[in-house]
Every structure is written in C-alpha cells, then in structure tokens.
Amino acid sequence: MAPACVLVGVMGAGKTTVGELLAADLGVEFRDTDLDIEAAAGRPISDIFVQDGEAHFRALERAAVASALKSFDGVLALGGGAVLAEETRAALAGHTVVFLSVELADAVKRVGLGAGRPLLAINPRATLKHLMDQRRPLYLEVATYTVATDARPAEDVAAEIRALLKT
Ligand code: S3P
Numbered sequence: 001m002a003p004a005c006v007l008v009g010v011m012g013a014g015k016t017t018v019g020e021l022l023a024a025d026l027g028v029e030f031r032d033t034d035l036d037i038e039a040a041a042g043r044p045i046s047d048i049f050v051q052d053g054e055a056h057f058r059a060l061e062r063a064a065v066a067s068a069l070k071s072f073d074g075v076l077a078l079g080g081g082a083v084l085a086e087e088t089r090a091a092l093a094g095h096t097v098v099f100l101s102v103e104l105a106d107a108v109k110r111v112g113l114g115a116g117r118p119l120l121a122i123n124p125r126a127t128l129k130h131l132m133d134q135r136r137p138l139y140l141e142v143a144t145y146t147v148a149t150d151a152r153p154a155e156d157v158a159a160e161i162r163a164l165l166k167t
Contacts, residue, residue: 009100012107029074099143
C-alpha cells in the first residue's frame with residue numbers, strides 16, 4: 001500500500017487545504033502526519049516541543065511518516081520539517097511526492113502569527129524565510145512534481161495536481 005500522493009512544503013504552503021480538496025476530488029481520505037503525532041502523544045505539537053524538545057518531536061515524526069507511507073493509500077501531508085530526516089527522504093523514494101512551493105509573502109499571509117506552530121513563536125517572518133532557504137533543496141530532492149501555489153486558489157492547485165497524477 002502507498003499513498004496516492006504525498007504533499008511536502010514549508011508551513012503556509014497550503015498542504016492541508018490543498019490536500020483536503022485533492023482527497024475529496026480523488027474520492028480518497030486525507031491524512032496529516034502532524035495529527036497522527038498529536039493523536040499518538042495525546043497532546044498538541046506545541047506541548048510536545050515545549051515539554052520534550054524538538055528532537056523528541058522529530059523522532060515521533062519519523063515514526064509517524066514511516067508508518068503512514070506503509071499503511072495509507074490516500075492523500076498524505078507531511079509536516080514542513082519532515083524532510084529534514086535523511087531516513088524520511090530515503091523512505092519517500094519511489095512515492096509520488098508533490099512539493100507545494102510558496103514564496104515568503106504568501107507563506108507569511110497564510111500562517112498569520114504562527115498560532116499552534118511552535119517554530120514560529122518568535123519572529124515568524126524571519127524564521128519562515130530561514131526555514132524556506134534551508135529546506136527548499138530538500139523538498140526538491142524528494143519531489144516528483146513541484147507545484148507553485150502563490151496567488152492561486154487552492155482549488156486550482158488541487159486540479160493541477162490531479163492532472164499530474166493522471167500523467
Ligand atoms: C514544522 C511544521 C509543522 C509541524 C511542526 C514543525 C516545521 O507542520 O510539523 O510545528 O518544522 O516546519 P506544518 O508544516 O503542517 O505546519
């Protein structure tokens with residue numbers, strides 16, 4: 001079993017919004033590894049970061065992604081930092097991975113003040129810029145397709161992905 005499509009990209013790229021639309025279009029389920037982690041831990045991600053630290057969160061994330069890649073056949077969204085793990089990048093090989101790219105201005109608009117996103121608690125704009133610069137090569141490394149999301153309605157982005165999946 002493998003996901004119909006795996007969505008990667010930085011916070012604010014639209015993985016959840018686009019993923020839910022795409023899953024509905026395809027008639028499959030949508031799943032978000034952030035929610036899997038929260039369900040397994042019984043607490044929000046921000047609590048995991050504060051109480052146990054980012055390294056612990058990343059370990060939970062690696063396990064959640066590995067499990068979902070093997071057991072889920074719908075549209076799967078990964079947390080923005082999942083690709084930092086070499087193990088996860090290797091596990092994505094052979095999967096259909098769509099990198100939702102976004103420029104800083106749109107990402108900042110979409111994440112707002114970064115509520116619920118512990119990494120954006122301080123200076124969201126500068127942090128987001130740093131994370132985007134650091135991670136873009138990793139998203140490109142795992143991507144089967146790259147789809148730009150700037151100034152586009154989520155419905156358009158979902159339709160483009162749907163067309164790509166048919167090719
Ligand atoms: C993170 C992104 C978040 C979540 C966590 C860390 C990151 O997911 O996994 O707060 O490192 O970029 P989203 O990209 O779904 O917001």
